[in-house]
Structure formats: C-alpha cells, structure tokens
Amino acid sequence: MDDDDIALRNLTYRQFVELGRAPTLHDIAAATGSTPDDVWSGWQRLHDDHALVLQSHTRELRMANPFSAVPTAYRVFADERWWYANCAWDAFGVCAALHADGRIEASCADCGEPIVVDVRDELPDDESLVFHCVVPAVRWWDDIVFT
C-alpha cells in the first residue's frame, strides 16, 4: 500500500464520518480532483489489501471497517447519529473509532431477543452477554462478508 493509496483510504474514511454514509466514487473524485475511474482503481487496490471492502457487483463501498455502508443487524448510536456496523465486534469498534460513548442495538443470534448495550468510557454496561466467532482468525478474509 503506497502513500497515495493510504491518503485515498484516509480520505474515504474521513468522508464516511463527515457525510454519515459511505462516500461515492464521485464524492471522492470531486474532493481529489481526480476521475471516478481513478478512484475506483485505488479502491480496488485498497480492497485487495483489506483496507476497505467493495460491493461485488457495483462500484460502491460495502465496508469501511468497522462501519458498514449497508444496513445490518448491528446499529450504533454514537457521536450524535446512528451508524451500521458489520458485526458485533465492529459495533463496539464504531465507538472505538469515533472515540465516543454509544449505544449498540442488536439481537441475540439464537433467540432473537433485542440486545441493547451502552458503552461508557470504553466499558459495556451489560457484562452478561457473550460473543461467538465461528471463523478462525486465519480465515477471516477468505470471505469477509460471511465472517
């Protein structure tokens, strides 16, 4: 990952937070004075380097981890707005990335009962919950959407 791609990655993340949604190719092209095709080429390199995740069939972002560009079962209220996270780990990661307290709304994957966790000073207010990861770490990026 060269310095230009790192700069593109950092701009993409910054715009995600400033806009409150995933930036488009045109958003980034307008901000950099480049073309959407140039941005797409850079995003593809960043996808290959696991620095972000692209949609498989459109020229759009899927993930700027921990943020999700699409609605998910993990919603987080932090820094005065709602975000979608990619999974339970990422839900706490949204608070971490924003350096903010927050509220996570999800549900038990088994019974479907709603789960609400407040994060204050980097601590969850309900420590009775547990987290389960099925995919071993070495295979996380084999299929990051499934993971």
Added chain:
Amino acid sequence: MNLFRSEEHIGRWLGSRDPGATISVRKLCDLAHAWWGNRLDPNWRPRTREQNQAILNGLGLTDAFWNLSPADPEP
C-alpha cells in the same frame, strides 16, 4: 461474529456445528478499542500482521483460533 444472551444460547444456535471461539462482551469491547481505535486517525497507516497478532495476544487471545498466520507446514 454475533452477540448472544449466554453460552447456552450459543450452544443452541450452533446445533451440530463445530464451535468457534467465545469471549465475554467485556473482552470484546477491549478488543474492539484496541483493534479499531486508530481507524480515523488522520495519519493512519496499515498495521502488520505481527502488530495485529500482538493486539490479540495482549488480550490473552493466544490459542490457535486467534492465530492470524497459516499454520506451519508439517515437517
């Protein structure tokens, strides 16, 4: 990567499937802050696999499930 009410719920959800790894939500929160805390830093740069592994190890996630490197080939 899901949240559950308890380990009993995990067992029921897994059914006959092999389990992965279970950690407390407190550990998950610690992991998230160590892993994602720098993602919006203006001068963010990618971490190496070794640096990522050090984060996992530092939280006591040291068994094979949390190993980011492919296993060494059998001699």
